[in-house]
Amino acid sequence: MTDLTPNTIYRWQVRTICAPGITSAFVVAANNFQTLCRVPASPLVDQITNNSARVSWGDGEVGADYEVQYRIRNTNAAWTSATLVTPLGVSARKYFTIIDIKPGSIYEWRVRSICAPGITSDFMIDPNSFQTLCGTPNQLTTDQLTSTSARLNWFGGEAGASYEINIRVSGATSWSTIPVSTSQGPGEFKRRIVTGLTGGTVYEWRVRTVCTAGIFSDYALSPVVFTTVCNPPNPQGVQNLLGASVEVVWNGGEPGAGYEVQYRGVGTVAWTTASLSSTLGASESKRLALTGLAPGVIYEWQVRTVCSSGIPSSYTGAAARFQVPVQNVFVGVGAGQNISTGIGNVGIGTNASFSLTTADNTVALGKSAGFFNTSSGNTFVGAEADALAPNLSNATAIGLKAKVGASNAIVLGDVEANTKVGIGVTAPEFPLDVRGIINLRNKGTLKFSHLHNPNLRPDGTDQFLTVDDKGQVVLSRYRVSIANPNQWADRVFEPNYRLRPLSEVQRFIRQHNHLPGIPSADQIMRDGIEAMKLNAVLLEKIEELTLYLIQVEQRINKLEGVRK
Structure with a gap:
């Protein structure tokens, strides 16, 4: 029997047709039968978001309702059921939107027809699967830039999800990945400070949501570009300011960066620019020699860092x-x-510093002072004061000739x-005539030469030079x-x-070869002895000797008394 109505209870009977017009009576069947409720077919899923998906199917029954069930796949959790009431016929496609589901998760779903209360078809043989989207971050921004760090900010994502940041130098082929865990929801800004960056460098970054292990959102459409700060230098001053050149000195900047120095005469407009390539660290001092300068001119200068990417810092300003x-x-x-080419020299007087050519920093005051000097750093004061030898340094001659x-x-x-x-005297009588105290500091010494001169003889005095408790040399006994x-x-x-x-005492002398209490010759040679202490121990031995003599005298007197 065909063309029956689905989900309908039928009664049936049968009779025999013996000849045309000759039949038996109908025999009523002992059992009725019910046609089945048709199972939906052709399942599809579309319009998937991070928390919803639209499922659809064909077939079913005219005017039937449908029960849709869904759950996260491979969890053995209970199915969540929803009912679709629709007047659509068999051939029309039926649609149902599943909502409030978990982002970035794989779900399985199935559907069956409800032909009448309590009368349903079977579910589709195998559940169908779909995966919800993992919400893509948005509103990417960068702030709090320094030379070595930046703060990366983004919105969106998913509640309780983690994130994966990719960052690289702009133009590079590979990304560095930074995982980020956060408890912030999709309606809150997420932030991460990245460090270890290079100053004055263009970076790009992107971020995606990690909903569950192995399930990610898409990256934002275009990476966000930012440039780290190229730290300006810190001018320290100048050094070796000689003649037409000077060294300008600064620290700071960036490790291994280049530098540009500009200088000009105060009041002029145009700058002259000089460059320096450096491998020094930021804390190390950098120096650059400026040449071709004009004597007597006041110059101002400024410097900036040129980071390795070619991005410069601002100039430090012309305050230096x-x-x-x-x-x-x-x-x-x-x-x-x-x-x-000599510089820093002063010569006053006829023919003063006459022979100087390349020497620096000499002073010659007086007629023909320093006439023959040709080396640097010497001073001559007085007519014809001069050097007796070539290549002297830090040599000074004062006085006529x-x-x-x-x-x-x-x-x-x-x-x-x-x-x-004379020092402190107006009419000196000796080669060095001093009125006052000569103070010898630190390791200063006073040396007497020619003490072995045979013409020197003692003058019969018991006085000698010594030093008192104030360090002064005095005459004493x-x-x-x-x-x-x-x-x-x-x-x-x-x-x-x-x-x-x-x-x-006799045993001690035999054993040690010196008196008790008296240092040995080896001890005196090694350590010496104070004169006062030596006098005291010698006096001790004399006094002990006196006591021994008294004892001897007493014994003699006693023996003489016995003899008498």
Whole structure:
């Protein structure tokens, strides 16, 4: 029997047709039968979002309702059921939207027809699956930029999800990945500070949501681009300001960066630019020599960092200044006549510093002062004061015809003129005549030469030079003093003083080759002994010897009394 109505209870009967018009009676069947409720077919899923999906199917029954069930796949959880009431016929496609489901999750679903209350078809043989979307982050921004860090911000995503940031130098081929865990929901901004960046460099970044293991959202459509700060340098000043050149000094900036220095005369408009390539770190001092400067001109200068990407910092501003000194000062006919590249020299007087050519920082005051000097850093004061040797350094000659022949030396006066130098006196009588105290500091010494001169002889005095408690050299006689009575030998005559028996003294001498209490020759050679202490122990031995003599005298007197 075909073309029956689905989900309908039928009664049926049968009779025999023996000949046309001749039949038996109908026999009523013992059982009725019910046609089945048709199972839906052709399942599809579309319009999937992060928390919803539209499912659809064909077939079913005319005017039937439908029960849709769904759950997360492979969880054995109970099915969630929803009912669709529709007047659509068999051939029309039926649609149902599942809502309020979990983002980034794989669901399975099935459907069956409800032909009448309590009368349903079977569910589709195998559940169909779909995966909800993982919400894509949005509103990506970057702030709090420094030379080594930046804060990355984004909106959206999913509640309780984690995130995966990709970051790279713009133009690079590979990304660095940074995982981010957060408890913030999709309606809150998420933030992450990334560090270890390079100053003055263009970076790009993107982020995606990690809903569950292995399930990600899409990345935002285009990576966000930002540039880290290229730190400006910190000017420190200038050094080696000599002649037409100077070294400008700064620190800060960026490790391994280049630098551009601009300088100009104060009041002028155009800058001159000089560059420096450096491998130094940010905290190390950088130097650049500026040449071709004009003597006497005040210059201002500024510097900026050129980071490795070619992105520069701002200039530091033209607050740093320096003035190029006048190179040399010569006054007098022939003074400094042969100077060429030497700088920082002063020569005043006819023919002063006449032979200088390339030497620096010399001073010559007086007619022909420093006439033959050709080396740097020397001073000559007085007519014809000069150097006796070439290549001297830090040599000074002061006085008429004074001559110096050694480096790091000061000569006062002409050695052939019996020059007398006075300190604190107006009419010196000796080569060095001092009124006052000569103070020798640190390792200063006072040396007497020619002490082996046979013409020197003692003058019969018992006085000698010594140093008092203030460090002053004074004339004195030898004198012993003690701080307390225990340092002297009077204790020998105390009643409880133990006087060694002579036999014990004899054994000690045989064993040690010196008296008890007296240092040995080796000890004196090694350590020495104070004069006061030596006098005290010698006096002790004399006093002990006196006691021994008294004992001997007493024994003699006693023996003589017995003999009598």
